[in-house]
Amino acid sequence: MSTLEIRELTAEVAGKPILNGIDLTISSGEVHAVMGPNGAGKSTLSAVVMGKPGYKVTGGQVLLDGVDILKLPTWERAVAGLHLVMQYPTEVPGVMLDAVLGEALRDRGRADDVARLDSMLRSEAARINFDEKFLERALNVDLSGGEKKRNETLQLAVLKPKIVILDELDSGLDVDALRDCARRVMDATREDNLGALVITHYSKLLEELRPSRVHILVKGRIVESGGPELADVLERDGYAAFSSGVESDDVSGDYLAGL
Amino acid sequence: MPVLTPDMVRSTGNSWSDVRSSALARASAAPFPTTDLEHWRYSRIDELDLARFVPTDTPSTITGGGSDAVVTHVPASAATADASLARLFPAADELELFAALNLAHMDVIVVSVPANKVVAEPIVVTHRLAGAGQAFFPRLIVEAGRNSEVTVVERFVSADDDVLLAVPALDVRADQAARVRYLGINELGTSSWLIGEQLSTGQRDSDTLLATVALGGDYARVSTAARLTGQGGNTRQVALYFAGGEQMHDFRTLQEHVSPRTTSDLLFKGAVQDTAKSVYTGLIKIHKDAKGSAAFQTNRNLTLSHGAWAESVPNLDIETNDVKCSHASTVGPIDEDQLFYLESRGVRPDVAQRLVVLGFFDEVLAQLPVGELATSLRAQVSRKLAIGDAS
Structure with missing residues (x-):
């Protein structure tokens, strides 16, 4: 049983506050959705938790099973059991998937999995309808949007993290690929007890990735949390209903400057 | 700065003595290059003292090729040589210093492929250079007949300690529809200097590949001219260069389109680490008559440490409108x-x-x-x- 606990997290980019005190807790086997409009800080949240350069944490903690991972370099966060499925996976010319996953598994001390990596890749590829020929390509090079997300999902399945953050899994994805990827993530929550934090601005994704909790992120802060029905409210009323509350609550000059 | 003088030449005048003596005269007269010249800008030429080096035979081994290619090897000290091969040498009077020095002191290897022959097995020429203060002048000529095909690999190898100088020349001649692939590998030690000149000439519908991998040398410079003199000719140049320590790699390339509908493509990728340096300067030159030609040039450099330095200078010189050209160059971490x-x-x-x-x-x-x-x-x-x- 693992728990990712985000406490009072604040962060800025290029001197601008983007996250203004995030509190979130997610445990193994759970699916939580973080929904918010463009510019709410959704991608910043995933970048900060994974330690992407260019983001400055100004306060708070991110605890994975009680250990503050903000003090760890990115690769150690991953080895500790955290994984990020990127919205726009980076192309890495000339670097092959099996080379990267081989190193990643070695760093996790999983020698047995290194030995059977090839068969793992093939069976996982089949499971999400990812054509085996793409396994021979350099990372994300010459892959369509859907193939990139299948590739991300494949890596998730092989690495078996404790907690995954899925940043806009649905962007650049057709319906079939979305279903394949979402179902694999849901399977992992049952089979491997994966905890999934699903970041999206669009409730359609949640028909496939069914969250037990929904959090609404507006202007760098969780303004509302609830059950899956909250996504339906959002679908009906839009973000405006939640945004207005924030502005009247918050009078900090710094905070407004960051908008 | 003194250059190699006539009295430093061994008594080797017997092989192609006319060619050698006129080349030697030219070498004595040719000005020593300076970094004021664009072609030598950024180079380390001002560190070179030719008087410290003595010409010697290049120890070369040749393997592969089978029986389909005719390979002739004439060391500089050979008493006799086939006079008919003299047709393969350039006139000395216009040559620059290092080209003239090579011609004067050359060890010659000629790979001749008859028309319509396909040499399946690559020919591998290995120059194992050794001896501090020695200078080596290998000249490799690849003569590919009509519709023939050949692959030649040329390796330069030396130990790290020997301060030596290699001044090689490469001359690739691809006749009509010939396919020539060349790979030069610099595995020289970290005290060796290399100043090389390469020329390839492609006739109608020929296809040449000039590949380079440079890992060695103290200062290693290769200047390459790929000329397309027959319609429909194609040439490709690729290079991987990676300098570390205090090494410097220096490449000058020319893609010269003389005839119509010729194509050239160049991809040079380099990396520098520690306090190493690299230079790439490349020119695409398209003559007035070379209508319908296409030329592409890409140079990418990775700087792997703060003390490392890479320079990239692409140039275009195009005399006709009816062409497709592009160049790209990057330097960065x-x-x-x-x-x-x-x-x-x-x-x-x-x-x-x-x-x-x-x-x-x-x-x-x-x-x-x-x-x-x-x-x-x-x-x-x-x-x-x-x-x-x-x-």
Whole structure:
């Protein structure tokens, strides 16, 4: 049983506050959705938790099973059991998937999995309808949007993290690929007890990735949390209903400057 | 600065003595280059004292090729040589200093492929250079007859300690529809100097590949001119260069389109680490008559440490409108997003860097004419990388 606990997290980019005190807790086997409009800080949240350069944490903690991972370099966060499925996976010319996953598994001390990596890749590829020929390509090079997300999902399945953050899994994805990827993530929550934090601005994704909790992120802060029905409210009323509350609550000059 | 003088030449006048003596006269008269010249800008030519070197025979071994190619080897000290081969040498009077020096002191290897012959097995020429203060002047001529095909690999090898000088020349002549693939590999020690000149000439519908892998040398410079003199000719140039320590690699390229509907493509990828330096300057020249031609040039450089330095200077000289041309050049550190992507999978930063650098070079390695060599060269690059010794 693992728990990712985000406490009072604040962060800025290029001197601008983007996250203004995030509190979130997610445990193994759970699916939580973080929904918010463009510019709410959704991608910043995933970048900060994974330690992407260019983001400055100004306060708070991110605890994975009680250990503050903000003090760890990115690769150690991953080895500790955290994984990020990127919205726009980076192309890495000339670097092959099996080379990267081989190193990643070695760093996790999983020698047995290194030995059977090839068969793992093939069976996982089949499971999400990812054509085996793409396994021979350099990372994300010459892959369509859907193939990139299948590739991300494949890596998730092989690495078996404790907690995954899925940043806009649905962007650049057709319906079939979305279903394949979402179902694999849901399977992992049952089979491997994966905890999934699903970041999206669009409730359609949640028909496939069914969250037990929904959090609404507006202007760098969780303004509302609830059950899956909250996504339906959002679908009906839009973000405006939640945004207005924030502005009247918050009078900090710094905070407004960051908008 | 003194140059090699006539009395330093061995008594080798017997082989092509006229060619050698006129080349020697030209070498004595040719001005010593300075970095004021564009062609020598950024170079380390002002550190070279030719008087410290004595010409000597190049110890070369030749393997492969089978019976389909005629290979002739005439060391500089040979008493006699086939006079009919003299047709393969350039006139000395216009040559620059190092080209003239090569012609004067040359050891000649001629690979001749008769028309319509396909030489299946690559020919491998290995120059194992040794001896402090020695200067070597190998000249490799590849003469590919009509519709013939040949692959030639030329390796330059020396130990790290020997301060020596190599002044090689390469002359590739691809007749009509001939296919020539050449790979030059610089595995010289870190005290060796190399100043090389390469010329390829492609006739109608010919196809040439000039590939280079440079890992060695103290200062290693190769100047390449790929000329397309027959309609429909195609030439490709690729290079991988990787300098570390205090090494410097220096490349000057020319893609010269003389005839219509000719195509050229160039991809040079380099990396520098420690306090190493590299220079790439490339010119695409399209003559007035070369209508319907296409020329592409790409140079990418990775600077792997703060003390390392790389320069990239692309140039175009186009005399007709009816052409397709492009050039691209970049110099910079490893892409931060690529590193983050790998690290976010749990790959250690140093290993991630190593993977990205090797991946960067893969585009060139994949185009080398001898696939098996690419594997060992990749391993050499990997060993040389100062970062992230992978398990």
